[in-house]
Amino acid sequence: MINPSRIRKLNGREVQDGRYVLYWMQASARVVDNPALLYAVRQADELGVPVLVVFGLTTRYPEANLRHFTFLIEGLQDVEQELEKLGIRLAVLTAEPDEAALRLAGEASLLVTDRGYLSHQRRWRAAVAEQVRCPVYQVEGDLLIPIEEVSGKSEWAAATIRRKIHRLWEQFLVAPDSVGAPHKDSLGVRLEDAINPDPAFPAGTEVDRSVQPVASFKGGSTQAFRHLELFCRDSLRHYHSLRNDPGQEHQSNLSPYLHFGQISPLSIALRVKAAKGVPAVAKEAFLEELIVRRELAFNFVYYEKQYDRYTCLPAWAKTTLDVHRRDRRPHRYTRDQLVSADTHDPYWNAAMEEMRLTGKMHGYMRMYWGKKILEWSETPEQAFDTALYLNNRYFLDGRDANSYAGVAWCFGLHDRPWPERPVFGKVRYMADSGLRRKFDMDSYLRRINALMAD
């Protein structure tokens, strides 16, 4: 049973005589716990037609580079194999996502898609719903609870959204139905221009190769579930006490997989809840991050239209940063110096190296990293743009709702005013002495040095 609040019809069209039900896959690139796929299969069985899945692969995707594409395509290879076992054809077209959907929608009885929250993802879906002659259903599968069920407005902070989520979450924390093979298979559907997903882009393909793929993370649902199992076995029980320590590795490493829709938050939450020998406090701490904090970020990008601009910050933060814009800044670095990890601060440099080399950064260091960019830039606006640019360029999990909320948090979003100080005004400050006081930072430096030596 798919919770009905996950399903929304995006246009007023009637079912057409067609060759297939088309599932336009974009945000939920997986087979396990994919309610959009499940919905498409059920509709196809009712109509007596097969399901065809289409994915539009464009090298012009906003802010994407070879690092992101490699991870995405590794994931699509998993999807292709899993769908084939169900007798479902995956058609990867080299086209903008909306264009790919439109190309195949002409012969569809009905079109199903998953849900994206960023402005371009919303624009694509609206354009497709308007242009096709068949009905378009959008099925939410990448949040535990659909956004409007939780709140009809932009939430102020975790404290204000937490109780709204807690009120609903038991109702949504239920094992999903698994998707079975549809009555009719689509493996024989002939398509002229479909390609095999292959991370080795042929030479000459116009793709931004300036950021290289990483060895540390391979894309795909198989890998996502492997990380989940390792985390439940080795780290979950320490999550509440040690997750913030950059010298230790007790995070789940699931954010790239969540970002590409290769695993659902529901799959993760159910597995964590079922973990044996783990104290309740550890599970609660993890579910707080995975559900409350993550879905707060989606609430932010959904209700705040300018989520990627400095103007998105709360008024108190912009006012206080403005008051302090002419304060003396003892250290200033250009974007190039930052990219080269060429600052006076060894912890910050290590965090930047971690980002460049692995496509990820320890969660606590992300906060420190963003705060220092604010401290060392000419203006807060410039700092905001630089932090977001680097975040989205190097992180595998960049370009996510969490990217926009995470960067904006460094500038006061979802936080409260703190005692006033230079440059930051009332925005929370973080110091290197705080890192040393709380954690064994030498251990973090050793870990990153070892990565660099590899």
Ligand SMILES: Cc1cc2nc3c(=O)[nH]c(=O)nc-3n(C[C@H](O)[C@H](O)[C@H](O)COP(=O)(O)OP(=O)(O)OC[C@H]3O[C@@H](n4cnc5c(N)ncnc54)[C@H](O)[C@@H]3O)c2cc1C
């Ligand atoms: C400046 C800054 C930039 C950030 N940029 C990103 C980004 O580009 N992409 C991204 O996914 N996250 C971002 N975050 C949030 C957070 O740091 C990462 O989600 C987390 O470190 C991912 O690693 P993990 O999956 O191993 O985390 P775990 O600690 O294992 O957490 C599990 C999941 O919970 C969610 N989560 C954990 N911490 C947070 C948090 N603080 N806010 C919201 N959700 C959270 C994530 O979905 C994460 O995958 C950013 C935070 C800051 C302060």
